[in-house]
Amino acid sequence: MSAALLRLGCPFWSFxxxxxxxxxxxxxxxxxxxxxxxxxxxxxxxxxFYHTPLPETVARWAAAVPPSFRFCFKLPQVVTHERSLVGxxxxxxxxxxxxxxxxxxxxxxxxxxxxxxxxxxxxxxxxFLAALPRSFSYAVELRxxxxxxxxxxxxxxxxxxxxxxxxxxxxxDTRALRAGDADHPDIREARHKKPNLPLHLLQLxxxxxxxxxxxxxxxxxxxxxxEWAARVxxxxxxxxxxxxxLHTPSNRRTPQLARxxxxxxxxxxxxxxxxxxxxxxxxxxxxxxxLL
Numbered sequence: 001m002s003a004a005l006l007r008l009g010c011p012f013w014s015f016x017x018x019x020x021x022x023x024x025x026x027x028x029x030x031x032x033x034x035x036x037x038x039x040x041x042x043x044x045x046x047x048x049f050y051h052t053p054l055p056e057t058v059a060r061w062a063a064a065v066p067p068s069f070r071f072c073f074k075l076p077q078v079v080t081h082e083r084s085l086v087g088x089x090x091x092x093x094x095x096x097x098x099x100x101x102x103x104x105x106x107x108x109x110x111x112x113x114x115x116x117x118x119x120x121x122x123x124x125x126x127x128f129l130a131a132l133p134r135s136f137s138y139a140v141e142l143r144x145x146x147x148x149x150x151x152x153x154x155x156x157x158x159x160x161x162x163x164x165x166x167x168x169x170x171x172x173d174t175r176a177l178r179a180g181d182a183d184h185p186d187i188r189e190a191r192h193k194k195p196n197l198p199l200h201l202l203q204l205x206x207x208x209x210x211x212x213x214x215x216x217x218x219x220x221x222x223x224x225x226x227e228w229a230a231r232v233x234x235x236x237x238x239x240x241x242x243x244x245x246l247h248t249p250s251n252r253r254t255p256q257l258a259r260x261x262x263x264x265x266x267x268x269x270x271x272x273x274x275x276x277x278x279x280x281x282x283x284x285x286x287x288x289x290x291l292l
Contacts, residue, residue, distance in 0.1 A: 009040045180215040
């Protein structure tokens, strides 16, 4: 059995404010993904939620990252939010075909459903999932509160449905975001946008997909970092390779937070250090050491 991997990453890669840190100071947008892929092994890839990329764009993505890299894209919002899984066979098929050239570089597609998608919609979800081609993998993110309440029949029903389909639930943890001071515009907006739901760790499938939204203040995050580091280390020791994506309200320091999180996981189990960030190493976009 091959060694388990921690597939750690950020919500996206196209972020100019990471220049001089994760990215070299002179990096252009076309350089971002290659420099990101030198450091992190996965990315959430929110871009596909809003539009399906052109074939030449997908080809560039595949060429920019190593074979071990994994993209975890969301299904388009027209499928999950606008049409609520109804009459979406053609658009879903078209999207999956567009992403197919990424091949082994594809991790689970995330089926993120809105908070209004509730227990009465489970039959629709079952039909949709059953029709998905199993040449790809998937994980489902639910946001209706009844799916998180053990007293509600729907919670067990959706877990049974996903287990039957061989799929897991995406875990989204916003506890740290809500634990600290909210007296900042970024915090208020993030708390409004991100769901406030209990932690659900019962039906994760073979490959856990974890999304954690942290607070900008490091001391607020410490207990949650420790909790997740110990849990992730346990999965790795059990031969499970989780996907873990870290968020912060502005995401300006998310790469540094991800590195810090990996260091905490390494306290519990053997992990190699992350490669140096190109910007911190004073590299140029061409990979040379800057003399400035």
